[in-house]
Amino acid sequence: MFKVNKLTDYAMVLLLEMARGSTVRSTQHVSDRTGIPLPTVAKIMKSLGKAGLVQSQRGAGGGYALGRRPIEITVADVIQAVEGPIALTACAETSDEHCSIEAVCPVQGKWNRVNRAVRAALTEVTLADMAEDIPTFGPAPRAKEEPRAATALLAPVK
Amino acid sequence: MFKVNKLTDYAMVLLLEMARGSTVRSTQHVSDRTGIPLPTVAKIMKSLGKAGLVQSQRGAGGGYALGRRPIEITVADVIQAVEGPIALTACAETSDEHCSIEAVCPVQGKWNRVNRAVRAALTEVTLADMAEDIPTFGPAPRAKEEPRAATALLAPVK
DNA sequence: GCAAAGCGGACTAAAACAGTCCTGTTTACG
DNA sequence: CGTAAACAGGACTGTTTTAGTCCGCTTTGC
Ligand code: SF4
Ligand code: SF4
Numbered sequence A, B: 001m002f003k004v005n006k007l008t009d010y011a012m013v014l015l016l017e018m019a020r021g022s023t024v025r026s027t028q029h030v031s032d033r034t035g036i037p038l039p040t041v042a043k044i045m046k047s048l049g050k051a052g053l054v055q056s057q058r059g060a061g062g063g064y065a066l067g068r069r070p071i072e073i074t075v076a077d078v079i080q081a082v083e084g085p086i087a088l089t090a091c092a093e094t095s096d097e098h099c100s101i102e103a104v105c106p107v108q109g110k111w112n113r114v115n116r117a118v119r120a121a122l123t124e125v126t127l128a129d130m131a132e133d134i135p136t137f138g139p140a141p142r143a144k145e146e147p148r149a150a151t152a153l154l155a156p157v158k
Numbered sequence C: 001g002c003a004a005a006g007c008g009g010a011c012t013a014a015a016a017c018a019g020t021c022c023t024g025t026t027t028a029c030g
Numbered sequence D: 001c002g003t004a005a006a007c008a009g010g011a012c013t014g015t016t017t018t019a020g021t022c023c024g025c026t027t028t029g030c
Helices: A006-018 A027-034 A038-050 A075-083 A111-124 A127-131 A149-153 B006-018 B027-034 B038-050 B075-083 B111-124 B127-131 B149-153
Strands: A054-057 A063-066 B054-057 B063-066
Touching (some): A006 A038, A006 A127, A038 A063, B038 B054, B038 B075
């Protein structure tokens, strides 16, 4: 089953939610909106932050906002932020690992072509593409009543 | 670390080795040639066999040969044979799984575009492409002296 | 008939992942 | 200036996947 990490998938959900406005949102808020558990949201946000995909505002009333415009964030960026380098095999040029056969393997480097093709495919699609006609989030938040009083107050924009 | 299964990688090595001639080879032989442990080779061959990528010949002097021409075997084929369907997310069209957010997730289906792009990239590269100027295998077999007496005798071709 | 080889599937150890938690730092605001 | 909200960083743990092995059965050439 060739697939992306579940956390990567979630990261995309979070980013898409955040793409709906440029206000700063707390992890709590985003968690409620998406249904993804709070600690998990926090963890993912940290990864995204390090990669610069989101900006953080610390302190009371703080939270996260997109680090750059949706059209400048590619799926490849998200994967790399959460999972690390995209390297289909241990011997790929983008990898830092090594395989046990590496010394004698005649396939050495042959995967690079595939690797590049996949990366190109992942770089083609941006957050903006995926955000197209996504209306609002699901059938409304989860349980707890809308908890955005605090954050709404200091929404920097709009 | 976005990567393919190690077994998939090995599968490619095996197929590439087999692409060098149309004779039937035993798993033992292929194992010696590639340095991949015998039981592992056997396991991979079974997967490849089910997918039709290799043909098997049972009984004494039996073994495996490619199931079709190298140009007709794509990287996507190999991945699917070993790992199962290529479905980047649980909600992808090619997936048979389901995710916990699926009901309320507005991203639903948005990954299909990415999924298709990746599959296309993987389908573009064939075994023939990867086999280009691969001379012989490594610095010679492993330890044990060349053990191909038996199989060489009944090589159907060439 | 015997031995070589594949077939199917069960099993286990090791690694990766998903999720949680805790301790510390920054910052708004009363 | 104290308090509480919120992020930062990292350790930890239970679960799931993966990689690798093994065994008993079937097929087939000699
Ligand atoms: S050296 Fe060969 S076996 Fe090892 S990762 Fe590269 S292609 Fe795969
Ligand atoms: S429904 Fe949403 S969270 Fe679930 S797999 Fe699809 S995109 Fe990911």
